[in-house]
Amino acid sequence: MTTILDPTAERSVSARPRLARPESLEGLRVGLLDIAKTKGDIFLDRVEQKLTERGLVVKRYAKPTNTRPAPTALSQKIATEVDVVIEALSD
Amino acid sequence: MNLPDTGLVAIVKRDCETCVMTEPVLAALAAAGSLTVYVQDDPTFPESVPHDHDATLDVSHKLNIEVVPTLLLRENGQEVGRTFGWHKVQWRELTGLATLGEDLPDLRPGCGAKNIEPGIIEDLLVRHGETGLKSRRVEFGTQEDEIEALFDRGWSDGLPVVPPTEARVLRMLGGTARDPQEVIGKIPSDLADCTVEKVAINAVMAGCKPEYLPVVLAAVEAVLEEPFSMHGVLATTMFVGPMVIVNGPIRRSIGMNAKGNALGQGFRANNTIGRALQLVIRNVGGGRPQEVDRATLGNPGKVGFCVAEDEEGSCWESLATERGIPKGKNAVTVFAGYGLQGIVDQKSRDPESLAQSFAECLKAVQHPKLYQGADALVVVCPEHERTFREAGWSKARLYDELHARTQRLADEIMPGAGGVAEGTTAFAAGTMARKFRDGGLMIVRAGGGAGMFSGIIGGWSASGEKGSSPVTKEIKL
Numbered sequence: 052m053t054t055i056l057d058p059t060a061e062r063s064v065s066a067r068p069r070l071a072r073p074e075s076l077e078g079l080r081v082g083l084l085d086i087a088k089t090k091g092d093i094f095l096d097r098v099e100q101k102l103t104e105r106g107l108v109v110k111r112y113a114k115p116t117n118t119r120p121a122p123t124a125l126s127q128k129i130a131t132e133v134d135v136v137i138e139a140l141s142d
Numbered sequence: 143m144n145l146p147d148t149g150l151v152a153i154v155k156r157d158c159e160t161c162v163m164t165e166p167v168l169a170a171l172a173a174a175g176s177l178t179v180y181v182q183d184d185p186t187f188p189e190s191v192p193h194d195h196d197a198t199l200d201v202s203h204k205l206n207i208e209v210v211p212t213l214l215l216r217e218n219g220q221e222v223g224r225t226f227g228w229h230k231v232q233w234r235e236l237t238g239l240a241t242l243g244e245d246l247p248d249l250r251p252g253c254g255a256k257n258i259e260p261g262i263i264e265d266l267l268v269r270h271g272e273t274g275l276k277s278r279r280v281e282f283g284t285q286e287d288e289i290e291a292l293f294d295r296g297w298s299d300g301l302p303v304v305p306p307t308e309a310r311v312l313r314m315l316g317g318t319a320r321d322p323q324e325v326i327g328k329i330p331s332d333l334a335d336c337t338v339e340k341v342a343i344n345a346v347m348a349g350c351k352p353e354y355l356p357v358v359l360a361a362v363e364a365v366l367e368e369p370f371s372m373h374g375v376l377a378t379t380m381f382v383g384p385m386v387i388v389n390g391p392i393r394r395s396i397g398m399n400a401k402g403n404a405l406g407q408g409f410r411a412n413n414t415i416g417r418a419l420q421l422v423i424r425n426v427g428g429g430r431p432q433e434v435d436r437a438t439l440g441n442p443g444k445v446g447f448c449v450a451e452d453e454e455g456s457c458w459e460s461l462a463t464e465r466g467i468p469k470g471k472n473a474v475t476v477f478a479g480y481g482l483q484g485i486v487d488q489k490s491r492d493p494e495s496l497a498q499s500f501a502e503c504l505k506a507v508q509h510p511k512l513y514q515g516a517d518a519l520v521v522v523c524p525e526h527e528r529t530f531r532e533a534g535w536s537k538a539r540l541y542d543e544l545h546a547r548t549q550r551l552a553d554e555i556m557p558g559a560g561g562v563a564e565g566t567t568a569f570a571a572g573t574m575a576r577k578f579r580d581g582g583l584m585i586v587r588a589g590g591g592a593g594m595f596s597g598i599i600g601g602w603s604a605s606g607e608k609g610s611s612p613v614t615k616e617i618k619l
Contacts, residue, residue, distance in 0.1 A: 053288050056306050057278040058297050058343045058425040060334030118374030118609035 073135060076107055082133035085113040086121075091139035098137055112136075144194075145201075147219045149176030150237065153202055153212045154193075156184035158253035160228050161211045165190060167233065167243045174239065182210065182256040202257035203266040209252040213237075227252035260316070264309040273308050275339055276323060292347070297425055299417065299445055303347035314342040317352030318359060319619060326359065327366035329427030330373035331434040336362065336426045341418070344425055348418035348446070353396045354411055356617050357474060358418045361386045361448075364476040364615040365419065371478075371610045375602065376429045379436045381480035382602045382610075383444035384423075385519070386416050387586055389462035390472030392617060393450040400452035402590030405482060405521065405597065416446030441481040449588060455524060456587035458537035465614040472617035477519055477584065478610040479599040483507070487526070488594040493533040496526060497540065500596070501547030505577060507600040511555040513566040513575040517582040517601035517612070520544070523589035526596045541583055548577035579606050 073079060081102055083095045095111070102109050110133055114121050129136060145151060152168055154161035165188040171177040172191045179193035180201050187193075196202050205214070205221075214224035215236050225232035228250040234242045257266060267273045282291045288305040292298055304310065315322050315338070322339040329336045338359065345358050365372045365384050375382055388398060399409035407413060423429040431437060437444070453460045462473035485503045490496035500520065508516045522530075530540060552575045557565035569575035582605060589596075602610050 052284050053282045053286075053305060053307065054279050055282070055288070055292075056275060056308060056311050056339075056343050057280055058306060058340065058347060058421070060329070060332060060336070060340070060426045060428070061278050062332060062334055116374075116604070116608050118371050118378070118604045120373055 076102070076105075076135065079134040080108045080110065080132065082129050082136040083109060083111050084121075084129065084136055084138040085111070086138060086140065087114050087117040088139065088141050091141075094139045095137070144178075146176055146178050146216060148217050149178060149215075151205070151214050151216060152177060152179045153182065153196070153205065153207045153210055153255065154179065154188065155182040155210050155253070155256055156187040157256075158210050160250045160252045161188075163246060163250060164211050164228055164243070167246065170242065171237060171239070174237075199257040199262065199266060200269075202255055203270065207255040208258055210255050211252055212255070260313065264312040267312060268308045273312055274322065275308060275311060276337075277311075277339060277343060279308075296430070297347070297421075299421060299424060301445065303421070304349055306343040306346040310346045311339070311342050314346050314350065314352050314355055315339065317342075317355035320359070326363055329362075329366070329422060330376055330429065332426075332428040334426055334428070336422065340426050341422055344421040345414075345418040347425075348421050349410065349414040350418050351396070351410070351414075354415050354418075356472075356619050357386075357388060357392065357396070357411075357415050358422075360472075360474045360615045360617040361415065361419045361476060362422055364474055364613045365423075367613045367615070369607075369611040370476055370613045371604075372423070374604065375478045375610050376423060376427070376435055378602065378604070379438045380602055381437065381439055381441045381600075382478040383441065383447065383480070384416075384419055385443060385477045385479040385599060386419060386448040387461055387475040387477065387519075387584075388415070388448065388450045388473075389453065389460045389467065389475070390617065391470065392472040393453075398448075398450035400450040400455075400588045404452070404588035404590070405447075405449055412448050412450065413446060416443070416448030418446070419448075420444060420446050443479070443481060447479070449521070449586070451586045452524075452588045455527075457527065457531040458585070458587060461584060461586045462614055464537065465612075467614060467616055472619075473614055474617060475584075475612055475614040477517070477599070477612045478602040478605070479519055480601075481599070483598040483600060485520075485526075485596040485598060486594070487596075491529060493530050493535050493540075493543075496529050497535075497543040498547055501544055503598060504544060504548050504583075505550065507577070507598060508603060509564055511559070511562060511565045512603070513550065513555050513577050514568060514579055514582075515566075515603040515605065517578065517584070517605040519584045519586065519599040519601070521589065521597040521599065522585060522587050523593060523596045524587075524591050525594045527587055537585055540585060544583055545576065545578060549574040550577070551575070581611075582606065584612060 085091045169190045180196040185195035209226040212226040230248045289302045398411040467473040487499040552569035555566045
């Protein structure tokens with residue numbers, strides 16, 4: 052019998068359920084996150100226009116670069132300021 | 143282990159001349175009273191003295207024997223004195239026999255004990271549960287093929303890996319003076335703490351020798367530096383993976399190849415160091431293709447891409463030296479690079495023509511109309527370097543020439559220009575566009591003596607501050 056050493060980080064992942072998807076956006080604050088991918092701003096401009104026409108409160112956010120994870124401060128800001136987020140993932 | 147509560151204990155081996163020399167002394171001690179002798183190797187030695195064979199070396203290990211012969215004195219179950227090698231005065235003091243070894247010289251050094259030989263000490267530490275290794279033990283069934291079991295658990299890059307047994311990992315850790323539990327950083331994408339021990343495990347799996355471990359550790363540390371942006375390099379849909387360039391005397395001491403087939407297969411250090419880095423990313427960080435690794439095509443170098451610069455054959459300062467590492471120090475430089483694009487020029491014999499050839503090929507990195515996106519590494523072969531050397535071109539001169547000669551008129555690279563929709567809008571019409579950012583070119587010298595074939599390793603579109611910058615790190619032994 053061979054015994055080897057685990058080459059992984061041996062994480063025990065705790066699964067957390069996602070927040071339930073809202074039935075409607077009415078009354079919710081919507082965040083729009085531009086991750087700095089090409090043309091993401093164009094897509095989000097149009098989404099903002101559509102949502103604003105419906106009378107929704109929209110806040111814009113931007114990652115400094117798409118090549119790195121969002122700064123923690125930005126994630127925390129989004130989490131405290133809006134109820135849902137729409138992210139423009141790719142060009 | 144049947145050690146006497148009170149009495150003398152000697153540990154010897156036949157393969158040690160000093161032990162053989164002391165046989166008459168041991169015989170005298172045995173005749174005088176309580177002496178227990180353990181022999182580490184030949185069970186017939188010493189013929190003239192009653193003895194036990196420490197076949198498993200467990201007795202020697204428990205007694206922490208480092209040198210043979212060792213003579214130790216026990217009283218009431220405790221060791222109260224020991225001497226090693228042949229030291230007449232000390233042996234006499236320990237035994238209380240004033241005329242012991244009268245015919246022998248005063249001093250004769252002993253030999254290394256068998257229980258601390260590399261390859262043996264590790265097995266003893268494992269058997270006695272004294273490895274200090276913290277990783278979870280995974281036991282394979284007796285009918286389980288180890289190599290297949292490692293594939294099945296998803297811990298391979300697609301090629302067989304060496305099973306990381308405790309003994310192998312201990313031997314690997316012998317390659318560094320660093321504490322196995324030292325955390326060297328958080329590996330993306332899981333941002334999991336990575337210890338020296340985890341790197342050693344993956345280095346074993348990659349096929350590294352212990353003496354490669356400091357290079358692997360430096361490479362892991364380098365990719366974790368913020369400017370390298372390992373998370374992005376891993377997650378991008380583009381081709382790149384971490385390429386490692388090694389400089390300094392360690393290249394030669396661990397047998398790295400910087401000459402013929404410098405970027406290819408066939409040289410253990412080159413091939414396994416790069417592989418170990420990628421296994422750390424995969425296994426510790428959880429970066430697997432078609433998961434967080436979103437590469438569309440990837441490149442063959444993502445199994446592992448590690449090269450050594452031929453510093454001795456170069457007329458230029460090394461890559462590490464130009465990046466701030468003092469000459470004579472060991473360093474790795476990591477670069478987010480992808481496969482090889484050749485520069486074939488067998489006709490240029492003056493540096494201007496050759497530099498222009500290099501530039502024409504460099505313009506095509508990623509796309510001839512994409513300007514100031516990717517960095518590039520140029521690997522200059524000996525026959526091309528000769529042309530620059532004989533003309534007295536410094537490395538700085540070559541950098542300047544390549545930057546100047548890769549410029550294109552902005553109008554030529556606009557989207558739609560030349561009938562190609564792809565293009566660059568960052569430069570005003572009528573101006574000259576620079577292909578590479580400042581510091582976006584790197585030159586190393588490697589390769590076999592014959593052949594006018596240099597190479598370009600292209601970088602990531604997101605090179606520099608917006609993505610990944612090369613990182614150079616000194617290697618700690």
